[in-house]
Amino acid sequence: MTFTAQIIYRIECEGLPTDQYEEQWRLIYADSENTALDEARKAAKSEESTFIDRHGRTICWRLLAVKDLQPVELVNGALLFSMVREAAMVPAPLWMQ
Numbered sequence: 001m002t003f004t005a006q007i008i009y010r011i012e013c014e015g016l017p018t019d020q021y022e023e024q025w026r027l028i029y030a031d032s033e034n035t036a037l038d039e040a041r042k043a044a045k046s047e048e049s050t051f052i053d054r055h056g057r058t059i060c061w062r063l064l065a066v067k068d069l070q071p072v073e074l075v076n077g078a079l080l081f082s083m084v085r086e087a088a089m090v091p092a093p094l095w096m097q
Contacts, residue, residue, distance in 0.1 A: 005040035
């Protein structure tokens with residue numbers, strides 16, 4: 001079976017209070033949902049990293065969660081991801097009145 005796993009990382013930057021997160025969607029092949037969740041966690045954990053950026057700060061990608069796991073059928077045209085966003089209305093600039 002094939003699953004999509006939504007994985008969330010928190011990005012921590014030494015000395016800077018940031019609220020940065022990375023959202024990843026990954027394909028997982030497994031015999032069951034429980035095995036898929038275990039495989040998603042293993043894959044996500046292996047992607048955690050710590051490195052020094054060009055400014056000498058320590059940057060950490062820390063796994064927060066495997067947020068979602070959904071079975072998918074891999075056929076031509078299969079839906080893998082969909083998101084509905086609601087746009088905020090922006091008032092007309094003064095020069096347009």
